[in-house]
Amino acid sequence: MQRSLKFEVFRYAAIAAFLALSLIPTLWMISMAFKPIAEWQSTGADLTWWPKNPTLDNFRFIFGESSSDMISALERTAGRPILASLLSAGFGTVIAMLAGTSAAYGLSRFGYGGNLPLALVQLRLFPPMAVMIPVMIMWAFLGLIDSWIGLALIYGIVTLPFAFWLMKTFFDDMPREIEDAALVEGCSRWRVFLRVTLPMMRPALASSALFIFILNWSDYLIALLLTTRDWVTIPVYMASLSSSMTGQLYGAKAALGLIAAVPPVIMGIAIQKQLVRGLTFGALKE
Amino acid sequence: MTDMTSNTPSRSQSQSAADEGAGREEKRLGFALTLPAQLLVLFIALFPILMQVYISLTDWSPLDGIPWYRAYELWIGLTNYVDLAGDPRFWSAIWRTLIVMLICVPVQFLLGLGLAILFVDEFPGRRAMYSTILVPMMVVPAVAGYMFFMLFQSGGPINGILSFLLGSSVQIAWLSDPDLALLGVIISDIWQWTPLMFLILLAGMLSVPQDQQMAAVLLGAGWWRRFFTIVLPRMKTIIVIAIAIRVIENFKVFDNFYIITGGGPGVATETISIYIYKVTQNDLIWGYVAAIALAILIVLSIVSGMAISRMRKG
Numbered sequence: 001m002q003r004s005l006k007f008e009v010f011r012y013a014a015i016a017a018f019l020a021l022s023l024i025p026t027l028w029m030i031s032m033a034f035k036p037i038a039e040w041q042s043t044g045a046d047l048t049w050w051p052k053n054p055t056l057d058n059f060r061f062i063f064g065e066s067s068s069d070m071i072s073a074l075e076r077t078a079g080r081p082i083l084a085s086l087l088s089a090g091f092g093t094v095i096a097m098l099a100g101t102s103a104a105y106g107l108s109r110f111g112y113g114g115n116l117p118l119a120l121v122q123l124r125l126f127p128p129m130a131v132m133i134p135v136m137i138m139w140a141f142l143g144l145i146d147s148w149i150g151l152a153l154i155y156g157i158v159t160l161p162f163a164f165w166l167m168k169t170f171f172d173d174m175p176r177e178i179e180d181a182a183l184v185e186g187c188s189r190w191r192v193f194l195r196v197t198l199p200m201m202r203p204a205l206a207s208s209a210l211f212i213f214i215l216n217w218s219d220y221l222i223a224l225l226l227t228t229r230d231w232v233t234i235p236v237y238m239a240s241l242s243s244s245m246t247g248q249l250y251g252a253k254a255a256l257g258l259i260a261a262v263p264p265v266i267m268g269i270a271i272q273k274q275l276v277r278g279l280t281f282g283a284l285k286e
Numbered sequence: 287m288t289d290m291t292s293n294t295p296s297r298s299q300s301q302s303a304a305d306e307g308a309g310r311e312e313k314r315l316g317f318a319l320t321l322p323a324q325l326l327v328l329f330i331a332l333f334p335i336l337m338q339v340y341i342s343l344t345d346w347s348p349l350d351g352i353p354w355y356r357a358y359e360l361w362i363g364l365t366n367y368v369d370l371a372g373d374p375r376f377w378s379a380i381w382r383t384l385i386v387m388l389i390c391v392p393v394q395f396l397l398g399l400g401l402a403i404l405f406v407d408e409f410p411g412r413r414a415m416y417s418t419i420l421v422p423m424m425v426v427p428a429v430a431g432y433m434f435f436m437l438f439q440s441g442g443p444i445n446g447i448l449s450f451l452l453g454s455s456v457q458i459a460w461l462s463d464p465d466l467a468l469l470g471v472i473i474s475d476i477w478q479w480t481p482l483m484f485l486i487l488l489a490g491m492l493s494v495p496q497d498q499q500m501a502a503v504l505l506g507a508g509w510w511r512r513f514f515t516i517v518l519p520r521m522k523t524i525i526v527i528a529i530a531i532r533v534i535e536n537f538k539v540f541d542n543f544y545i546i547t548g549g550g551p552g553v554a555t556e557t558i559s560i561y562i563y564k565v566t567q568n569d570l571i572w573g574y575v576a577a578i579a580l581a582i583l584i585v586l587s588i589v590s591g592m593a594i595s596r597m598r599k600g
Contacts, residue, residue, distance in 0.1 A: 011404045015415055016599040018401060022422050025477060028443055032436060047446040103323035110316030118594070128539040130560040130579035133341065133572050134334030137354050158328045161322060188344050189315050220428035220541040221563070235428035239545065249435060257429040268424035269417050275442050276489040279482065280527050283490050 022160035026261075032254035033058055040250040062241070078256055080230070085260070088151035088223070088233060089216035095156025096212050100163025101205065105193060108171035117168075120161035121281065128158065132225050139226055146228045154217075154226065155216040162278060163212055169282030170204040207274040214264040216232035234260045324565040335583070342366055342576035349570055357573070366577035375553060376578065379561035382468075386557060387536040390475045394532060395525075397476070398483025403513070405484075406491050433547030434474040435461070438546070461547055464554035471543045471555050476543065479535070483528055490524030491517060531592070537586075558582070 035051040035058075037197025057145070064077035106112040109133050135154060170247070174197070182196045183189070198205070220235040227236060242248045268275065276284050299378070337354070343364070346357035370376055405416060422430070437444050438460035448456040460466045494517050502512045518525075540559040548557035549564065556564070566575050 008409070010407040011409065015401070015404060015419075018397075018409070019418055021417065022419065022477065022481070024443070025437055026421065026425065028437060029429075029433045041441065047441070047443065049443070049446075063395060099322040099326055106316045106319030109321075112316035113320030113324060116320065116323055116327070119331070121594070122322075122587065122590060123327065125534055126583060127559055129538070129540065129562045129566075130586075131330070131334050131338070132562075132566065133576050133579060134337040135330075137337065138334065157326050160326055164323060170310065171428050189311050193315070193319075214424065218426045218428075220545075221425075221559070225566070235426060235541070238428065238432065253432055255434070257426075257432050261425045261429050264426060265421055265424045268420065272417060272420060273323075273466050275420070277486055279531065280486060280524075283495070283527050284486065284524060 029148075029254045029257055029261075032250055033258045035246040035249060035251050058251040059259075061249075062252050062256050076237075078234070078237065078259070081232055081234045082259065084151070084227070084231040085217060085233040085272060087148040088155055088231070089213055089219075091148070091152035092155025092216040093209055093213045094158065095152060096159040096163040096216075097167075097205070097209050099156070100160050101167045101198075101201075104164050104167035105197065106172055108168055112197050116164060120164050123157075124281075128222055132222075145226055146231050148231045150226055151223060151231065151233070153225065154222055155219065158219075158222070159212045159215050161281070162215065163208060165203075165281040166208040166274075166278050167204070169277060170201060170208075174200065204274075207271040208278070210267045210271050211274060211278040214267055217260075217264055296433060297558075312397075335580075338576045338580050338583075341573050342580050344573045345571075346573045347570050348572060360573070362573070366574050367581070369574065370577055370581060375556075375561065378553065379556050379558045381558045382555070383537060383539070383557040386468075386472055386475070386539065387471050387533060389467050389481070390536055391529060393476050394480045394483045397480045397527060398485075398487050398528075400492050401480075401484045402488040419484060420481050422478050423485075424479065427478065427546055429543035430474060430478050431542035434470065434477075434542065435546045438470050462551050464551055467547050467554050471546050474542050474546060475536070475539065479532060482533065486524060486531070487521070488530040489519045490528075493524075496519045526597070 031048075031050055034054045034056070035048065036055045037057070039048045039051060039053070058284055062074065062078040064079075066201050068116065069243050073211055103113055103116055103247070107114065122152060137152070139150050142150070178200070179192050182192045219233070223233040223236050227233065232240070234256065238260070241253050241256065262270060271278075341354060341357055343366070344357040345360040345365075346352075347352060347361045350360065352359060401419065402561060405412060425433070436442060439445075440457050440459050444460065445456045445458055448458070458466065459472050498516055499512055502516055507515070538559055539557055540563065543555055544560055544563070547555040549560040553561075560581055562575060562578055565571060565578070
C-alpha cells in the first residue's frame with residue numbers, strides 16, 4: 001500500500017525511538033560487564049556510559065580468578081551454576097518434549113486424552129507459587145531438593161503444556177496421506193509414528209524444543225525454592241553475588257547476566273517464526 | 287485394512303476404524319502415548335492439591351519437627367481461611383497486583399498495537415528491526431530485573447539521562463521511594479513484555495485478508511476508517527488472547543520485581559507471588575501458605591472456567 005513520505009519519516013523516527021529505549025537496559029549491562037571495578041560506581045557527571053578501560057576481569061572473577069582490584073576470589077564460582085542451568089533446563093526440555101509430543105500425537109491421531117488440552121491450559125494458568133508448598137514437601141520426600149534432576153522434573157511438568165499444544169498444532173497441520181501410505185505398506189502404527197511422522201516433524205520438534213529450553217532457562221522462582229547450594233541455577237547464584245565486604249558486585253553480576261542472556265536471545269531469534277505459535281498455545285500460526 | 291478401500295483421510299477415520307483389528311493397535315498406542323502426560327498432570331495436580339487442602343486446615347510448619355502427614359495433630363479447622371479474610375497484607379498484595387496489571391497490560395497493548403501498525407507493511411530494514419524489537423522479551427526475567435536494578439541506582443543512568451535532559455543534577459532515589467519503586471518495577475515489566483504484545487498483534491494484523499481492505503480502498507475509505515471497521519474487528523480473538531496471556535502472566539509476576547526491590551521498600555512492591563514467597567521462606571507458616579494458595583487456585587479456576595466457556599460459545 002502506498003504511504004506518504006511524511007508517514008515514512010514518522011515510521012522510522014518512532015521505531016528508532018522505541019528501539020533506543022528498548023536497547024538501553026541491555027547495552028548498559030553489556031557496558032557494565034566490561035568495566036573495571038573503578039568505573040562501576042561512577043555517578044553524576046562522571047557517569048561512564050561506555051567502559052574507558054575495557055577489561056575481562058569481571059568474567060575472570062566469576063570463574064574463580066582473583067584480580068588485583070577485587071577483594072578476594074569467589075568461594076563458589078559460576079561454573080557450577082551454569083552447569084546446573086544447562087542440565088536442569090536441558091533435561092526438563094527432554095521430559096516436556098517426550099511426554100508432550102507423544103500425548104499430542106495420541107490425541108491428534110487416535111482421539112485419546114481428550115481431557116489434556118484443558119487440564120494443561122489450567123496447569124499453565126496457575127501461579128507456580130500457588131502449588132509450591134506441596135511440591136517442596138514432595139521433592140523433599142523424594143530426595144530431589146537441591147538436585148538438577150529435581151529441577152529438571154518440575155521444569156518438564158511446568159513446560160509440558162507448551163510442548164503438548166505446540167506439537168498438537170503441528171500434528172493437526174500435517175497431512176495424513178503419507179502416514180496412510182506407510183500403513184498400507186504394512187508398517188505398524190508405532191513404526192509409522194517413529195519412522196515416518198517424527199522424522200517429518202524434525203523442524204517442528206527442533207523449534208519447539210528450543211522454545212521450551214528458553215522457558216526453562218528463564219526460570220528463577222522454582223530454582224529459588226528447590227535449590228539451596230550445590231545446584232543453584234544462574235539467576236539464583238547471581239543474586240548471591242554481593243557481600244557485606246564488597247557490596248553489590250555490579251560488574252560481576254553484569255558479566256554473569258550477559259552469559260545468561262545470550263543463549264535465549266540467539267535461540268529466540270532463530271525460532272522467531274514459531275514464537276507466536278508457542279506463546280499463544282498454537283492459537284495463532286504465522 | 288479399511289484404509290486401502292476408503293481413501294478419505296478425514297479426522298473421524300481413526301474413530302471409524304477403531305472396531306477393526308488395526309483399531310486395537312491404535313487404542314493401545316493412543317493410550318500408551320498419552321499415559322506419561324496424564325501421569326505427570328496427576329502427579330502435579332491431584333496429589334498436591336489434596337495435600338494442600340489437608341495442610342491448609344492445620345497450623346503445620348516445617349519447623350514443628352513432625353512430618354506433614356501428621357499435621358492433623360495441629361488441626362485448626364478453617365482458622366487459616368478466617369485469618370486470610372482479615373489479613374490486610376494479603377489484600378493489599380492482591381490489590382497491588384491488580385494495579386500493576388491495570389497499568390502494564392493497557393500500556394503494553396497500546397504500544398504493541400502502535401508498533402504493529404508501523405510494521406504491517408514492507409519497508410527497508412524491517413526484518414532486522416523486527417528481530418531487534420523482540421530482544422527484551424527473550425532476556426531472562428531475573429537478568430532483566432538486575433538490569434533495571436542497576437539502571438535505577440541513584441547514581442545510575444536513568445538519573446544520568448534525566449540530569450542531561452533537565453540540565454541540572456537529578457538524584458532521585460527510585461528504589462527507596464514507595465511510589466517510585468512501584469513505577470520502576472512497572473516500567474521494567476512494560477519494557478520486557480511490550481515486544482510480546484507487538485509480536486502477537488502483528489501476526490494477527492498480518493492474518494487479516496487483504497481483499498476486503500483493497501475493496502475499501504477502492505470505495506474511498508481512509509486509513510483510520512479501514513483500521514477501525516475492518517482490521518480491528520477481525521483481530522478480536524487475537525487481541526483477547528494477547529491480553530489474556532499478559533493478564534495471566536502479570537498475575538504471577540515475581541522474578542524481576544523480587545530482584546529489583548525484593549517487594550520493598552516496606553511492602554510497596556509486594557505482589558501476590560512475592561507475598562506468598564516471603565511467608566513461605568521467612569515466616570515458614572506453611573499451613574497458612576497452603577490456605578492462601580488454595581484460595582487463589584479456587585478463584586482462578588472459577589474465573590478461567592467462566593472465561594473458557596465464554597470463549598467456546600463466542
